[in-house]
Amino acid sequence: MLTLSLQIFAYLLCTVIYNLYFHPLARFPGPLTHRASRLPFVLGLFRRTLVREIAPLHDLYGPVVRIAPDELSFTDGAAWKDIYGRRAGSEEIPKCSTVYRTRGAPLYLLNETKEHHTMLRRQLAPGFNDRGMRAQEPLLLRYVELLMDRFKGHCQEETDGTVRSKPLDMTAWYNWSTFDVIGELTFGDSFQCLESASYNPWIAAIIGTTTASPFILAMKHLGLERLMIFLMKHFMRPRREHHKRTREKLLKRISMDDQREDLIHGLLSKKEDVKMAMNGLLINTSFLIVAGSETTAAVLSGVTFLLLKSPSALERLTTEVRSRFSSDKDITMDTTSELPYLSACINEGLRCYPPIPMGLTRRVPRGGTMIAGEFLPENVSEMSPSPRSSLTQSVDGSFHLAVRYKYCQG
Numbered sequence: 001m002l003t004l005s006l007q008i009f010a011y012l013l014c015t016v017i018y019n020l021y022f023h024p025l026a027r028f029p030g031p032l033t034h035r036a037s038r039l040p041f042v043l044g045l046f047r048r049t050l051v052r053e054i055a056p057l058h059d060l061y062g063p064v065v066r067i068a069p070d071e072l073s074f075t076d077g078a079a080w081k082d083i084y085g086r087r088a089g090s091e092e093i094p095k096c097s098t099v100y101r102t103r104g105a106p107l108y109l110l111n112e113t114k115e116h117h118t119m120l121r122r123q124l125a126p127g128f129n130d131r132g133m134r135a136q137e138p139l140l141l142r143y144v145e146l147l148m149d150r151f152k153g154h155c156q157e158e159t160d161g162t163v164r165s166k167p168l169d170m171t172a173w174y175n176w177s178t179f180d181v182i183g184e185l186t187f188g189d190s191f192q193c194l195e196s197a198s199y200n201p202w203i204a205a206i207i208g209t210t211t212a213s214p215f216i217l218a219m220k221h222l223g224l225e226r227l228m229i230f231l232m233k234h235f236m237r238p239r240r241e242h243h244k245r246t247r248e249k250l251l252k253r254i255s256m257d258d259q260r261e262d263l264i265h266g267l268l269s270k271k272e273d274v275k276m277a278m279n280g281l282l283i284n285t286s287f288l289i290v291a292g293s294e295t296t297a298a299v300l301s302g303v304t305f306l307l308l309k310s311p312s313a314l315e316r317l318t319t320e321v322r323s324r325f326s327s328d329k330d331i332t333m334d335t336t337s338e339l340p341y342l343s344a345c346i347n348e349g350l351r352c353y354p355p356i357p358m359g360l361t362r363r364v365p366r367g368g369t370m371i372a373g374e375f376l377p378e379n380v381s382e383m384s385p386s387p388r389s390s391l392t393q394s395v396d397g398s399f400h401l402a403v404r405y406k407y408c409q410g
Contacts, residue, residue, distance in 0.1 A: 302353025
């Protein structure tokens with residue numbers, strides 16, 4: 001037992017020394033603990049504080065920070081194009097499978113192979129192009145009008161014969177609105193959240209599923225993916241509930257008129273062309289529900305918060321809107337696109353409160369690559385003095401990099 005303990009200690013010590021002084025990314029700055037081990041990163045995921053911890057690190061160490069032995073975080077604007085943009089004469093930088101893929105789970109729009117991703121985007125395009133959005137505009141306006149009506153009915157309360165203003169939880173109202181809209185656009189049936197002014201049980205299941213994401217990623221980084229899958233299958237009731245309800249809604253949508261134009265019309269009409277089985281349809285529609293609802297509500301909540309914190313900005317935006325429109329009937333996609341200050345407010349909300357706060361991690365390709373003027377080498381296993389472990393290497397044995405924003409504090 002003593003011998004085994006000494007061997008484990010020696011292994012960990014060698015790993016830390018290698019990460020600090022001999023790792024190909026050793027020249028990049030970062031906290032000693034983060035450069036030595038993946039554990040601080042994982043602990044941040046478990047505590048759900050990682051996204052708030054990275055911004056101060058950039059303030060301290062600069063535009064490139066080593067946040068784990070094999071992972072860099074960038075805030076340099078040039079890094080955005082280098083990491084996520086199309087690269088002349090070379091392949092796009094691939095996605096990190098540790099983050100994007102789970103063992104045994106079907107692939108979907110976010111993590112598909114390049115070939116099938118292109119097919120999926122082509123099939124989904126009719127619901128997201130200009131023609132598709134304009135076809136959906138009446139439905140969007142109907143829900144905006146419903147939201148305004150519900151505000152009028154809930155923004156006041158009467159106490160002892162006196163009518164007083166009543167505060168509203170705008171995050172909840174935005175969530176109810178966006179879930180109703182995305183439900184209608186995906187399944188032809190809303191969640192009736194605005195009507196009831198409450199969360200549909202399914203929405204609670206979806207939120208329960210998304211809040212588990214940091215835990216899932218942490219387990220992957222620890223090399224415990226199989227255990228995580230077992231726990232998800234047997235103990236994550238929200239996940240099972242979400243899957244069950246998505247299947248029921250999808251089957252109902254499939255039985256509808258095929259000529260209905262919505263977000264998944266292209267997938268259903270061409271599902272034979274892309275050889276998509278029911279599991280593929282399920283996971284892609286599930287992704288659309290999550291991606292098109294809570295993310296939008298998060299940005300709207302952030303914009304509202306920033307405007308309420310800045311009365312002068314709120315007054316300027318109010319003046320722009322009210323001077324442009326004489327009636328709510330005049331407010332359309334075309335007319336709102338002509339409001340520069342409104343666009344600026346939305347962009348600022350996206351900057352300060354991005355709906356996906358973590359960096360979208362990519363993997364350094366074979367041969368290495370240049371990111372914001374820094375050459376990053378490819379990973380070769382011979383560089384490691386020991387077999388790959390969760391402390392020194394990622395599951396797919398690669399260096400990771402991502403653009404991360406400096407978040408607004410508030």
